[in-house]
Amino acid sequence: MATTSPSVERPRVVRSARWRRFTKGGGVELLIMVLGILAFWSFLSSVIPNPSRYLPAPLTVLFSSSDMLWKGLLPNYLGQTLFRLVLGSVLGLAIGIPFGILLGLNRTVSDIFYPILNFFQSISGIAILPIIVVWWGNSEKTVFTVILYTAMFPITFNVLAGVRSIPRIYVNMLRSLGASRLQVVRDVILPGAMPYIATGARLGIAFAWRAVIAGEMLVGKRGLGWMIFTAQDTDHTDEVILGMVMIGVIWILIDRFALRPIEADTIQRWGLVQR
Amino acid sequence: MPPKLVVQGLSHHYPDEYTGEDVHALDNVSLDVDEGVFAAVVGPSGCGKTTLLNILAGLLPYSVGHVKVDGIDVTGPGPDRGVVFQEHAILPWRTVARNIGHGLEIQGMASEERKKKVQEFVELVNLTGFEDRYPHELSGGMKQRVALARTLCADPVIMLMDEPFAAVDAQTRITLQEELNRITMATKKTTLLITHNVDEAAFLGDKCFVFTRRPGKLKATILIDIPRDRRVWKDLLHDPQFIEKRDEILTLVREEVSPHGDD
Ligand SMILES: Nc1ncnc2c1ncn2[C@@H]1O[C@H](COP(=O)(O)OP(=O)(O)OP(=O)(O)O)[C@@H](O)[C@H]1O
Ligand SMILES: [Mg+2]
Numbered sequence: 001m002a003t004t005s006p007s008v009e010r011p012r013v014v015r016s017a018r019w020r021r022f023t024k025g026g027g028v029e030l031l032i033m034v035l036g037i038l039a040f041w042s043f044l045s046s047v048i049p050n051p052s053r054y055l056p057a058p059l060t061v062l063f064s065s066s067d068m069l070w071k072g073l074l075p076n077y078l079g080q081t082l083f084r085l086v087l088g089s090v091l092g093l094a095i096g097i098p099f100g101i102l103l104g105l106n107r108t109v110s111d112i113f114y115p116i117l118n119f120f121q122s123i124s125g126i127a128i129l130p131i132i133v134v135w136w137g138n139s140e141k142t143v144f145t146v147i148l149y150t151a152m153f154p155i156t157f158n159v160l161a162g163v164r165s166i167p168r169i170y171v172n173m174l175r176s177l178g179a180s181r182l183q184v185v186r187d188v189i190l191p192g193a194m195p196y197i198a199t200g201a202r203l204g205i206a207f208a209w210r211a212v213i214a215g216e217m218l219v220g221k222r223g224l225g226w227m228i229f230t231a232q233d234t235d236h237t238d239e240v241i242l243g244m245v246m247i248g249v250i251w252i253l254i255d256r257f258a259l260r261p262i263e264a265d266t267i268q269r270w271g272l273v274q275r
Numbered sequence: 276m277p278p279k280l281v282v283q284g285l286s287h288h289y290p291d292e293y294t295g296e297d298v299h300a301l302d303n304v305s306l307d308v309d310e311g312v313f314a315a316v317v318g319p320s321g322c323g324k325t326t327l328l329n330i331l332a333g334l335l336p337y338s339v340g341h342v343k344v345d346g347i348d349v350t351g352p353g354p355d356r357g358v359v360f361q362e363h364a365i366l367p368w369r370t371v372a373r374n375i376g377h378g379l380e381i382q383g384m385a386s387e388e389r390k391k392k393v394q395e396f397v398e399l400v401n402l403t404g405f406e407d408r409y410p411h412e413l414s415g416g417m418k419q420r421v422a423l424a425r426t427l428c429a430d431p432v433i434m435l436m437d438e439p440f441a442a443v444d445a446q447t448r449i450t451l452q453e454e455l456n457r458i459t460m461a462t463k464k465t466t467l468l469i470t471h472n473v474d475e476a477a478f479l480g481d482k483c484f485v486f487t488r489r490p491g492k493l494k495a496t497i498l499i500d501i502p503r504d505r506r507v508w509k510d511l512l513h514d515p516q517f518i519e520k521r522d523e524i525l526t527l528v529r530e531e532v533s534p535h536g537d538d
Contacts, residue, residue, distance in 0.1 A: 172334050173364040177378040177429055178354030187377070191368040270368045271411025
């Protein structure tokens, strides 16, 4: 008996270790919170009059999602929305990072552009939408412009702050090694501003995510925002809520599996932030 | 052989943007350093030592006087003058090996050749086994060795050092001083070290320039004729020649330190 007991015991040890990690990481509290919210939501749905119009129960929403999945609409809308997000964010990064670096490196450039940027930053993507609709109508170009516009500001401002945060001595050191301006940017400015670039990208993409949904509601064809908007028009409150839940869940997945690993691979490895 | 470094009649004023009154940091400094010589600049705090180094490095423009390295006027930073800064300036996003090879990378040396050369300097500064570590995993003394190796690896005409050991503890400092002596002896590198530590200047220097308090002028040049391979703290502490030279420098510096001790 004594010889067989370890092999019997081992799976239990592993399971309990995983369980402990889950409980230690606040997993239990989170689970209880989510269940509590779902229970409260179900309870509300059961006491209000006409719940299918005002607040359908969680299960009803779930069924509507399986229904929509069946019809192929949800994957189609989701794909459209994610495509807009990715393209808009990539463009935002491609413009925001070099622009932020230029502003950070050159006082004259930043003295000229900073007030202008600050002015436009206060006009949200939704506020510029009407004028863009006037120019380009109800087109894909209009949606992208709004996403790009929204993503660009947090990225540019963060990169600018990142470049300014780099110790002067690193630049001096590199110049003493005979580096050209381009080499200084490549070897010092870009990696040195990395923690700020990561923050800017995360903020920019988060803002862009909101802009995609809002833009789709007002101008787009298809997409998650459009789905929510038309569902409301046709009194499909379950689909409205489904859309909202998808927005939140997808953001958490993007953050967890795309944005955070990038940080862990660079700035944490270099010891630039403490975890 | 003409000297590797020549400074002639160098003066420097910092303009003060707020009061309009400027700070006179250096006054008519002339000095030279021959090939293979280890020179040390000592002087009280605020006498203009860092100013001198920044001018030599080409990081601070000067208008009065001349600075020549290898016969060429200094007009900006360049790889002929390798600098070891007080705050080591090791890049946190590069491993030890990539920091040490950075100068060669900038010069465009092929990767194979560079790796061989980097390994040579990793061994010279006793960092074998740490090649792939990131700076935040190193002690202060080790970071300073990386900075030293990076500068020497790029093979400058002259190495300039600004208080390189000021930030490490006393014990590490002694070890690093002995290693710096061994390494500069092995590489025969012409060096100018800036320090306010008289012991350090006398221990390392073949030639010590003593500066007055601000505005910094060259007060005296002390030659220390102790063979480099004899410079080990254990022996030098009781060496009458070393003690005599060190005390001579100490007296000269003491005269300059302000009686209020506020400088
Ligand atoms: N950028 C600057 N603008 C104005 N004054 C300056 C500037 N840098 C240094 N000074 C002044 O010039 C003088 C010389 O400074 P420097 O840093 O060269 O001294 P130091 O000998 O290196 O001193 P320490 O031993 O404390 O490092 C000081 O009085 C200092 O206040
Ligand atoms: Mg100084």
